[in-house]
Amino acid sequence: MRTWIGPLLLIVICSAMLAVGFNLFLVPLQLLSGGLSGISMIVSYFTRWQISTLYLLSNLPVIVWGLITIGRKFIILSVVSVILTTWFLRLLPAYPIVEDHILAAVTGGVLIGIASGLSLRAGGSTGGFDIIGSILMRNRDFPLGMLLFALNGLVIIALGYFKRDWDLALYSMLSIFITGKVLDTIHTRYLKVTVFIITHRKNELLERLMQLRRGVTIMRTEGAYTRKEQHMLMTVTTRYDLVSLQQLIRTTDPDAFVNIVETAAIMGSFRRS
Numbered sequence: 001m002r003t004w005i006g007p008l009l010l011i012v013i014c015s016a017m018l019a020v021g022f023n024l025f026l027v028p029l030q031l032l033s034g035g036l037s038g039i040s041m042i043v044s045y046f047t048r049w050q051i052s053t054l055y056l057l058s059n060l061p062v063i064v065w066g067l068i069t070i071g072r073k074f075i076i077l078s079v080v081s082v083i084l085t086t087w088f089l090r091l092l093p094a095y096p097i098v099e100d101h102i103l104a105a106v107t108g109g110v111l112i113g114i115a116s117g118l119s120l121r122a123g124g125s126t127g128g129f130d131i132i133g134s135i136l137m138r139n140r141d142f143p144l145g146m147l148l149f150a151l152n153g154l155v156i157i158a159l160g161y162f163k164r165d166w167d168l169a170l171y172s173m174l175s176i177f178i179t180g181k182v183l184d185t186i187h188t189r190y191l192k193v194t195v196f197i198i199t200h201r202k203n204e205l206l207e208r209l210m211q212l213r214r215g216v217t218i219m220r221t222e223g224a225y226t227r228k229e230q231h232m233l234m235t236v237t238t239r240y241d242l243v244s245l246q247q248l249i250r251t252t253d254p255d256a257f258v259n260i261v262e263t264a265a266i267m268g269s270f271r272r273s
Contacts, residue, residue, distance in 0.1 A: 011081050022089060024096070029096060029104050034176040035152060052087075059082045078124045078131060081125065104171075192266055209245075
């Protein structure tokens with residue numbers, strides 16, 4: 001249960017941040033966010049239906065798909081995020097705190113990007129295209145934020161076509177682009193690094209490394225100066241998981257020599273999720 005407390009608290013904060021980005025910056029000026037929330041906004045602008053209700057209903061089929069494809073914890077946190085965001089959207093009135101479209105697009109984009117990135121870091125998502133993007137990324141390596149920006153192109157075109165206001169469409173594109181860049185800054189699972197660890201405590205370190213469910217290669221080495229035999233452990237991980245790996249190494253062998261290098265590409269078997 002303790003392992004759920006931190007992620008759930010973060011999801012609550014992110015849901016409130018999403019509602020602020022929507023109702024205080026984007027919705028009052030009829031700008032769009034990306035994904036299913038953007039589609040919900042378009043429908044709401046023309047029908048006057050509540051965005052919160054449309055947001056909840058549009059996410060239901062995607063959540064079912066994610067439950068089948070990704071897993072229970074991810075979807076549970078995503079469901080909590082969608083429900084809380086719906087509630088916060090009803091609770092917070094749509095009121096413009098800025099009149100300038102560029103300021104609204106930039107600020108709203110930053111808030112939504114932070115909320116989306118932190119939700120993914122917590123092990124869940126904000127629903128909608130975040131779930132679709134996570135499914136598509138399971139066997140591919142590319143920035144999630146830029147993938148979502150590409151998926152959102154149709155949403156932007158729809159706004160410009162139906163409202164006959166391409167200024168609003170371009171302001172919305174700016175907001176979605178910023179959201180994607182901020183998301184990629186926070187959510188770095190697609191970036192890979194190779195870690196070389198030279199250690200005298202091979203067995204203890206190897207036992208803990210295997211708990212991370214990453215492959216490890218063992219090589220015998222010899223120090224050129226000391227002439228003592230050592231072992232080098234090599235593993236590939238994501239930048240997202242690198243901090244926890246570094247902490248594991250420090251607590252197991254504080255004297256280990258660690259070299260971390262960026263990995264341009266990988267082939268073969270690698271657990272991406």
